[in-house]
């Protein structure tokens with residue numbers, strides 16, 4: 151097995167046509183009649199994305215008009231606002247939300263600045279919005295929130311991995327761990343045709359990325375700028391490595407921890423700097439005790455909060471530029 155893993159490196163290949171790609175995201179302001187926004191009398195509610203409790207006193211600014219939520223976290227608009235009009239929601243306990251008027255977006259969920267789970271602003275920035283990738287391409291640093299176009303993704307074992315029931319079972323266990331953290335059946339392992347989002351998974355030590363130094367595994371996203379449309383998870387070991395007797399608990403933990411981590415990337419997570427997180431960068435997949443790898447409470451929270459946001463949302467919580475963030479490219483996240 152390879153030794154210490156340092157920084158995650160990644161490569162971005164093939165920046166392709168800006169006009170291609172599809173993807174999620176609301177209809178843009180230019181495609182919806184201006185009369186279909188929020189008519190006068192519309193009730194807006196503001197809630198915590200963590201607890202779903204109302205946020206009394208939140209200030210909501212709609213097209214320059216400032217109002218404040220009542221004790222139920224609600225307010226009624228005196229005047230209407232067109233689709234696409236700018237909306238700001240401000241409350242000291244939450245990240246400033248910058249969005250826009252959409253007819254079906256009257257229930258606004260806010261992202262907490264801090265939480266009993268340990269999530270804070272720095273963690274949010276790191277795991278959702280910071281790429282630790284490809285130094286050559288200069289993409290290190292801030293990035294948009296990335297998501298699948300739907301709620302589920304298929305994981306399809308390939309090659310020798312698919313033919314090894316013990317490893318397939320571990321992939322299924324890893325998918326179950328992520329699903330439990332998320333509170334939904336996000337990942338399923340299978341071979342059904344036509345999955346909207348699919349990640350092939352295989353052992354491919356001969357892949358050139360596996361030779362680029364201290365690489366155990368990588369995820370390739372086929373992606374819009376922020377919409378993850380599928381990809382692959384590649385493990386840089388021969389199948390014999392995992393079959394080598396005795397088949398130790400250590401190897402099992404190693405593979406399971408790696409799978410949970412890589413599926414986290416497939417979901418759209420970046421890296422953290424705390425060994426208590428499954429998205430801790432740099433491998434160390436042996437570190438899990440027999441209880442196995444489990445996303446930390448703050449990782450669980452962050453995944454749920456991500457599903458409340460559009461692909462393309464910018465830090466701290468701005469989804470105004472998500473429309474059209476669909477250019478297609480391919481990206482590789484090592485380890």
Ligand SMILES: [Zn+2]
Pocket residue numbers: 158411415421431432483484485
């Ligand atoms: Zn990683």
